[in-house]
Amino acid sequence: MIGVVGAGAFGTALAVALGREGYKVRLWGRDVGPLAASRMSDRLGGVRLPDSVTVTAELSAMDQTEAVLLALPMQAVAGFLRGSDMQAQTLVACCKGVDLQTLTGPATLMSQARPKATVALLTGPSFAADIARGLPTALTLACADDAAGQRLQRLLSTPVLRLYRTVDVTGAELGGALKNVIAIAAGTVIGAGLGESARAALMTRGYAEMVRLALALGARAETLAGLSGFGDLVLTCGSAQSRNFSYGHALGAGTPFNASVTVEGVATARAVARLGIERGIDLPVTAMVAALVDGRIDLSAAIQSLLTRPLKAE
Numbered sequence: 001m002i003g004v005v006g007a008g009a010f011g012t013a014l015a016v017a018l019g020r021e022g023y024k025v026r027l028w029g030r031d032v033g034p035l036a037a038s039r040m041s042d043r044l045g046g047v048r049l050p051d052s053v054t055v056t057a058e059l060s061a062m063d064q065t066e067a068v069l070l071a072l073p074m075q076a077v078a079g080f081l082r083g084s085d086m087q088a089q090t091l092v093a094c095c096k097g098v099d100l101q102t103l104t105g106p107a108t109l110m111s112q113a114r115p116k117a118t119v120a121l122l123t124g125p126s127f128a129a130d131i132a133r134g135l136p137t138a139l140t141l142a143c144a145d146d147a148a149g150q151r152l153q154r155l156l157s158t159p160v161l162r163l164y165r166t167v168d169v170t171g172a173e174l175g176g177a178l179k180n181v182i183a184i185a186a187g188t189v190i191g192a193g194l195g196e197s198a199r200a201a202l203m204t205r206g207y208a209e210m211v212r213l214a215l216a217l218g219a220r221a222e223t224l225a226g227l228s229g230f231g232d233l234v235l236t237c238g239s240a241q242s243r244n245f246s247y248g249h250a251l252g253a254g255t256p257f258n259a260s261v262t263v264e265g266v267a268t269a270r271a272v273a274r275l276g277i278e279r280g281i282d283l284p285v286t287a288m289v290a291a292l293v294d295g296r297i298d299l300s301a302a303i304q305s306l307l308t309r310p311l312k313a314e
Ligand SMILES: NC(=O)c1ccc[n+]([C@@H]2O[C@H](COP(=O)([O-])OP(=O)(O)OC[C@H]3O[C@@H](n4cnc5c(N)ncnc54)[C@H](O)[C@@H]3O)[C@@H](O)[C@H]2O)c1
Pocket: 006, 007, 008, 009, 010, 011, 029, 030, 031, 043, 071, 072, 073, 074, 076, 079, 080, 094, 095, 096, 097, 126, 127, 128, 129, 261, 262, 264
């Protein structure tokens, strides 16, 4: 039995993917009445829940599961862990971002809140809709305890959901968090009509920034070059299906954006910009995105600030 906390797009997609393979899955969410009744997910374009998925509003349903996958928006994780007495022995963070209060990633936050639990992170290039449709996807499973990581890799892999393993939790957390910030910038560039060449430049310099911060925080460069970093950067910066890219596109084009949509890169830009200042690490793209989303600079000033940086070696 596998538990999934969070019946939004990603939690539901994971439940569908695992349920389709015959796993018994319990999917918990706050307002799951309509989903429980219809067994169809509107967020995933009408995908039907397999019979092996039980939808529940009772957190006690997570007891006695082999692992609980936590697919909540990043900024909701700390409050959820504080406010619930869920005591799962194995927790897998499925969110991407940096917590604004503690400036830590989701797995680190969970390890601190549940010190006795085995904690892992599932991250990498994957749109929920693709996973729910059963399209092939490869993800990173990060767990500091390699034996537990191997167990989870076997438990959660399916013929179309291929998990690669690492013990570098910090690197995997930062890749997934930072690619959303760079995707907002990439969307802004395209929305403002600056062209594909400018996007490629921004992605490359953004990647350099991701690696710089990750190395300073003790992560491995090869983790950033993998699915959780480079892989997800390519997906998220290159697709209008991404909410972070689309949000940036709206910023660049000056068009409205639905404020109820989960855009992890906004809060994460603020958190990472603070982290950069605290650690004395130069993060120009992140600082620009944080200033832009908070309205501290306008678009033309943001573009100017990136184009007028001192010339230097690559
Ligand atoms: N959607 C994707 O394609 C995708 C893919 C990979 C990773 N992720 C990650 O998964 C995480 C969740 O994203 P999503 O796409 O499922 O978002 P979503 O907006 O579709 O769903 C979020 C769900 O969390 C619930 N929620 C919000 N605050 C809560 C709280 N305090 N307590 C309980 N429930 C709460 C909402 O009701 C909603 O059901 C994000 O960190 C995202 O980066 C998403």
